[in-house]
Amino acid sequence: MSKNQEYVFCVDSDGCAMDTMTYKHQLFFGPLAARFFEVDNKEGFLEKWDNINLYSRTRGVNRFVGLVMALDSVGVKGIERLKQWVNTTASLSNVSLEKEVMLNTSDDLQKALDWSNEVNRQIKSYEGDALAFSGALSGLEKLHELGKVYVVSSANKEAVEEEWIDQGLINHIDDLYCQDRGKKEDVIAELIKVGYRRENILMVGDSPGDLAAAEQNHIAFYPILVGKEAESWQYLEETFATSFTIKNISPKELENLKEAFWKNLD
Numbered sequence: 186m187s188k189n190q191e192y193v194f195c196v197d198s199d200g201c202a203m204d205t206m207t208y209k210h211q212l213f214f215g216p217l218a219a220r221f222f223e224v225d226n227k228e229g230f231l232e233k234w235d236n237i238n239l240y241s242r243t244r245g246v247n248r249f250v251g252l253v254m255a256l257d258s259v260g261v262k263g264i265e266r267l268k269q270w271v272n273t274t275a276s277l278s279n280v281s282l283e284k285e286v287m288l289n290t291s292d293d294l295q296k297a298l299d300w301s302n303e304v305n306r307q308i309k310s311y312e313g314d315a316l317a318f319s320g321a322l323s324g325l326e327k328l329h330e331l332g333k334v335y336v337v338s339s340a341n342k343e344a345v346e347e348e349w350i351d352q353g354l355i356n357h358i359d360d361l362y363c364q365d366r367g368k369k370e371d372v373i374a375e376l377i378k379v380g381y382r383r384e385n386i387l388m389v390g391d392s393p394g395d396l397a398a399a400e401q402n403h404i405a406f407y408p409i410l411v412g413k414e415a416e417s418w419q420y421l422e423e424t425f426a427t428s429f430t431i432k433n434i435s436p437k438e439l440e441n442l443k444e445a446f447w448k449n450l451d
Contacts, residue, residue: 188380192332192430195362195373197390198345199338200245201409202321202354206391208313210238213304218252221300222261233258242450244411245392247277247339247368248304252297266291277339278364279305305341317352318409320418325357327422331430332385334358335376337369339394369398377402387429389421396446405429405439408446 200206215234216227224230234255237243243254249271256264266289274281282298328334334357338345342363349355362372369388377383388399391409399406407425409417428434 189382189385191381191385193376193381193386194328194332194334194426195337195369195376195386195388195390196325196328196334196358197245197338197369197388197392197395197409198336198349198363199340200411201389201391201395201414202317202325202336203315203345203348203352204318204414205315205348206245207239208311209304209308210235212311213307214238214248214251215255217300217303217307218255221296221303222256222264224256224259224261226259230255230259240411240450242393242447244450245339245390245394247394248301249277249282249297252300264293267293267297270294276367279341280365305344308341308344309347315348315351317354318418319415320422321414322353322357324418324422324426325354327426328389329357329359331426333381335372336361336363337372337388337398338363339369340364342366369394370401373398373402373404377404387426393450396443405434406443406446408442408449410446410449413449 196202199209215231218234219227219230237254238246238251253264253268253271270282270285271277279298279301282294286294286298325334336345336358340363342361342365345363346361366372373386376386383402383404386404387407388395388404389407389409390396391411396406407421
């Protein structure tokens with residue numbers, strides 16, 4: 186089958202297939218940011234952190250964007266170079282930040298890099314459970330029967346790979362497009378560029394960033410709703426995925442899914 190005939194399912198990892206997002210932010214991302222940037226009101230900062238990264242319309246934002254937003258929200262000073270890099274870099278990744286630090290050394294950029302590396306290190310050594318959401322495994326199996334399945338995630342590739350192997354999800358995907366391979370919208374754009382048709386690509390995700398990546402590339406979006414993950418995966422597996430591949434999804438239904446997605450985050 187040629188690429189323009191194949192269906193492609195782009196699936197996010199943290200908070201979508203894997204129930205890892207909440208603990209990563211509450212145990213590692215937030216507390217370590219407070220430590221590295223010496224935040225005075227730690228309790229208030231962590232509340233802001235959770236709201237920005239987990240419980241609002243900015244859920245799932247890239248780690249460095251979320252870092253700037255959270256530091257800004259409590260008035261942390263001296264992060265101008267970090268803000269500039271976040272706003273101008275082509276790749277919001279550790280590798281890109283390492284290059285920036287080598288070219289333009291500054292305290293805030295170094296702190297951000299040290300923070301991000303320490304987050305990765307602590308997540309890697311975390312010994313608690315990192316479990317797939319109920320229904321994700323069988324849902325991915327169904328998607329793989331219908332087409333190509335690509336992980337499209339802004340998370341660290343090593344962590345994603347380890348979790349997906351551990352939970353048996355890795356058997357139902359074709360490739361991993363993580364933080365090291367660029368922004369989600371660019372990954373989807375590249376898939377279109379190499380021959381996959383827009384109308385045959387579906388983005389499955391839990392965050393506004395996933396929806397934005399889909400909308401920027403004019404492809405369909407299916408939401409995994411926060412707090413209703415099992416039901417979302419069940420409907421995707423039993424009804425939506427097949428309907429998508431036989432062109433039996435109306436624009437109105439896609440719009441209704443978006444409305445339900447936003448309402449669930451408000």
